[in-house]
Amino acid sequence: MTLIDGKKISQEIQASIAQEVQNMIAAGKKQPHLAAVLVGNDGGSETYVTAKIKACENVGFKSTFIRHPDYVTEEKLLQTVYDLNNNDDIDGFIVQLPLPRHINEHKVLEAIDPKKDVDGFHPINVGRMVLNLPCYVSATPYGIVQLLEKYNIETSGKHCVVIGRSHIVGSPMSILMAKNTSLGNCTVTLCHSKTKDLKSFTQNADIIICALGSPEFLKADMVKDGVVVIDVGTTRVASTETKSGYKLKGDVKFDEVAPKCSYITPVPGGVGPMTIASLIKNTLSAAKKGIYK
């Protein structure tokens, strides 16, 4: 069994981007600039945004953090988006999800200029991904693709089961794995909460991508020997062992599933760090105007 070290790969990607940024600045080019918008004070969202901003600064990007209270009006949030769209110094920006219920998430995401949509959530970027056109691929699926590539995991002709069909992870992941590209060519089964006898699919899977947010959902009797398991799940569960009072749990019962795997990602240290590396990669592309000329 090989443990897929997302933390190490993410650090390698970030070190190479940091070098590229230094070269850009030495050549008199503009410092890449990412902005992040956070609404409310949800602990999880705050941790994610802070980690993204810190990672940007570590690679030499400029960053701007915009906070709104949870009672901010949709109109005001949209105005922030328009301002960022029109600010030539900002290369890319993200609006951290989820948003409070009184705000229409789709309306906000659609207001983002696709050229600055480094989270890859705008319908234009999603559509371009489906059509195999240059685009910003959303950070978590993009991170998973890079992990599979780095570990030379064969995907062509394999049966890939994706559990979870969210717009940000499961659905794009299922599309990427089925593409007629070097990383892809899988036969994909997309499972969700209405799937009957889910075990019958996972037991026949060569690759399983778990993105449902149910701690330790995937058990040893649900997988075959030699399977590749990618665990996207990160659920906070109460713990007396940590200072924060919680622990992150994946969707896979790691101790019993890992011995049956050829490759597996841990939680934490697997997919999570790659999400950040991918966001930084997308921001660098935006700064270089590499995707939308």
Ligand code: NAP
């Ligand atoms: P989500 O929007 O809640 O979607 C969950 C999906 O899982 C839904 O499609 C749901 O089916 C399906 N599902 C739920 N229970 C199921 C069950 N018992 N059997 C089969 N399918 C089931 O979640 P998400 O945003 O995709 O996130 C999923 C997990 O990944 C969460 O733990 C999240 O924290 C984590 N995550 C991690 C990263 C990272 O960087 N590591 C990034 C993003 C998300 P229905 O569609 O039928 O409801």
